[in-house]
Amino acid sequence: MKDGLVIAIDIGGTRIKAGLLDFNGNFVEKISVPTEAYLGKEKVLSNITSVIKNFMKYKVVAIGVAVASPLDPEKGIIYYPPNLPGFEVFNMKAFLEDRFSLPVFIDNDANLYALGEWWKGSGEKANILLCITIGTGIGGGLIFKGNIWHGAHGFGGEFGHITIDPHGPLCNCGNKGCFEAMSSSYFLIKYIKDRLNEGEASILSEFIEDLTPKLIYEAAVKGDTLAIEGFRIIGTNVGIGLASLVNALDPEVVVIGGGLSKAGMILMDPVKAEFNQRVLKGIRDRIQLKLAVLGEFSAVLGAAYLAIKGMGGGE
Numbered sequence: 001m002k003d004g005l006v007i008a009i010d011i012g013g014t015r016i017k018a019g020l021l022d023f024n025g026n027f028v029e030k031i032s033v034p035t036e037a038y039l040g041k042e043k044v045l046s047n048i049t050s051v052i053k054n055f056m057k058y059k060v061v062a063i064g065v066a067v068a069s070p071l072d073p074e075k076g077i078i079y080y081p082p083n084l085p086g087f088e089v090f091n092m093k094a095f096l097e098d099r100f101s102l103p104v105f106i107d108n109d110a111n112l113y114a115l116g117e118w119w120k121g122s123g124e125k126a127n128i129l130l131c132i133t134i135g136t137g138i139g140g141g142l143i144f145k146g147n148i149w150h151g152a153h154g155f156g157g158e159f160g161h162i163t164i165d166p167h168g169p170l171c172n173c174g175n176k177g178c179f180e181a182m183s184s185s186y187f188l189i190k191y192i193k194d195r196l197n198e199g200e201a202s203i204l205s206e207f208i209e210d211l212t213p214k215l216i217y218e219a220a221v222k223g224d225t226l227a228i229e230g231f232r233i234i235g236t237n238v239g240i241g242l243a244s245l246v247n248a249l250d251p252e253v254v255v256i257g258g259g260l261s262k263a264g265m266i267l268m269d270p271v272k273a274e275f276n277q278r279v280l281k282g283i284r285d286r287i288q289l290k291l292a293v294l295g296e297f298s299a300v301l302g303a304a305y306l307a308i309k310g311m312g313g314g315e
């Protein structure tokens with residue numbers, strides 16, 4: 001099947017983003033609404049249902065779904081999504097197939113962000129694409145010839161939990177010094193806050209209780225030494241983590257996205273400096289490190305591709 005339209009939906013803890021797309025990945029329509037996760041499971045499901053219903057007046061052949069949750073992509077079961085309280089163990093695929101009588105294809109949002117960048121973004125359909133997102137955590141995905149690498153137990157691409165420093169700060173997973181614990185926006189904010197509390201001079205001192213990555217970025221752009229140092233440390237840690245991943249996996253292209261990647265060269269210069277020191281020489285001159293380009297609809301595009309491929313389309 002090479003024609004018709006697909007609905008693609010990205011269910012995050014804050015927003016539900018969705019689109020109606022053709023088999024070439026062109027958006028016919030797109031929409032973004034609040035998830036209202038704090039109102040509980042039934043409200044979230046009703047929001048998802050109305051977003052999809054909105055597109056059902058068209059000739060839709062399949063639905064692709066990205067969810068911010070650990071999940072079993074074949075059965076379509078999500079397991080204890082941390083930002084969707086009340087869902088616990090829930091078969092999202094069966095729920096949507098029952099409601100809409102269409103085939104549903106599902107994967108987690110980080111994997112589908114990677115797949116979206118592979119298909120229509122910086123990934124340029126590379127044979128092996130490694131993608132990381134740097135935000136409140138480190139997300140990741142490995143795309144091998146257009147397929148998501150799930151690993152044997154579904155944890156393939158969980159790059160956030162490789163160790164950067166065995167004595168580093170505690171991670172949510174219980175280990176110390178994980179990539180995620182040392183490269184996230186929380187780490188950046190905590191670093192700046194600690195230094196301000198030690199009396200470091202910075203234009204950020206008046207925002208000490210309300211620090212955000214955006215404020216720190218703006219201070220760095222203005223030449224604030226502490227803010228620049230914060231990004232240098234994050235960038236160095238990202239460079240260490242990426243070099244380990246690249247030495248192990250030897251991808252053609254690396255795509256870096258997520259909220260902190262919006263800092264552009266302020267982040268990427270230290271990333272590249274550290275990465276180039278640590279990556280194997282045979283890889284260094286040939287690999288491309290690129291910033292993600294698709295923005296907030298990347299996982300929607302990935303979900304669309306998953307559905308299109310599931311229906312026999314795609315390249």
Ligand SMILES: [Zn+2]
Binds near residue numbers: 178180
């Ligand atoms: Zn961890």
